Each structure stands twice: as C-alpha cells, then as structure tokens.
Amino acid sequence: MEDDRDTKEEGVLRCDPEAQCHPKIEYMKQFKYCSAEQRRLAFIVYMDLCEAKDFWNVGIHGCESIGAILISGHPMKHDPKILILPVDRNDELSIEKLRDYVCKVKVDGLDVNSLTLAICETDSTIVYYEVTDGLVVPESPSEIEGKRQRRTWKMQKRREALKDNVVYQSK
Structure with missing residues (x-):
C-alpha cells in the first residue's frame, strides 16, 4: 500500500x-x-x-x-x-x-x-x-560543561513533558 x-x-x-x-x-x-x-x-x-x-x-x-x-x-x-x-x-x-x-x-x-x-x-x-x-579557537572546558548542562536540562524537560502527556492521555 x-x-x-x-x-x-x-x-x-x-x-x-x-x-x-x-x-x-x-x-x-x-x-x-x-x-x-x-x-x-x-x-x-x-x-x-x-x-x-x-x-x-x-x-x-x-x-x-x-x-x-x-x-x-x-x-x-x-x-x-x-x-x-x-x-x-x-x-x-x-x-x-x-x-x-x-x-x-x-x-x-x-x-x-x-x-x-x-x-x-x-x-x-x-x-x-x-x-x-x-x-577557530577551541571552546574552554567551562563553555563545554555549560553546553552539556543546558543539553541535559533540555532533555529532562522533554522527558517530563512526554511523561506528563502519556499520563494525561491514559486517564
């Protein structure tokens, strides 16, 4: 099909x-x-x-x-x-x-x-x-760590939103 x-x-x-x-x-x-x-x-x-x-x-x-x-x-x-x-x-x-x-x-x-x-x-x-x-000058370790923390925070927010959406739909 x-x-x-x-x-x-x-x-x-x-x-x-x-x-x-x-x-x-x-x-x-x-x-x-x-x-x-x-x-x-x-x-x-x-x-x-x-x-x-x-x-x-x-x-x-x-x-x-x-x-x-x-x-x-x-x-x-x-x-x-x-x-x-x-x-x-x-x-x-x-x-x-x-x-x-x-x-x-x-x-x-x-x-x-x-x-x-x-x-x-x-x-x-x-x-x-x-x-x-x-x-290009490479990023400093502190800049890399800051990006890593933002990426982790962003993923946690997405997981929470997905989890809330799944819980809401199952009710």
Missing part, C-alpha cells in the same frame, strides 16, 4: 503535497535564482531546525551572490545567530567553493565569519557541518 504523503520516485524524496502550500515555501518562491530543489532542501532544513532542533527566531534569506537560500536562527535562546546553507549530499564541494560561500554570503544584520552547511540526504537525514574562514 502506498503512503499518500511522501513517496520515493527514482531515488528522490517527493515532498508532502500539503507542504507545497506552506507559507515558507511560498515565500521562498520569490528568490528566482533558486531552483525547486534548493527550495525543497531549504524547507526540509527549516522544518528540522524549528521542530527537531528547537532553534529560536528561525528566518529564511535569499543570497543572490551565491544563488542560494540561507536559514538563520539561534540554537539556544541567548546564543548568537548562525547561518545555515542547505546543500545536497551529491553537491561537489571544494575548499575554494566553501571559502567562496563564507566570503560571499551577505545577509542583513549578520556578521558572517562562519557558515553551517546542512548536508541533506534523500531520506531527509541532515548532517550539520560548521565552516569558518581560518582557524
């Missing part, structure tokens, strides 16, 4: 027909220099950041200088905003191309010294990979 929502045809994931009417897809259509495939990748990454990664203030930006759609957002509420570039896993990337991406990206109100690639697989798996121009 075939699922009506997502189908695989010739190895390419076809998006949910209802998603074609999503306001963000309609917004992305204004970027004439982007293909339908780029819009599809951007939408998948946008939804992942909003729904699975719990990013704050997620926005969509067109960047004509590299001919792509970029997504911005805060990983945590008070973290600095980062830029994400959705790319297909089959795209050929070189050091020069990555450097061009970092150097040519211009988005209003953001100082771009790094860019996060969202490498997308046809099954909607996404791997995030941060690219910077030059060397």
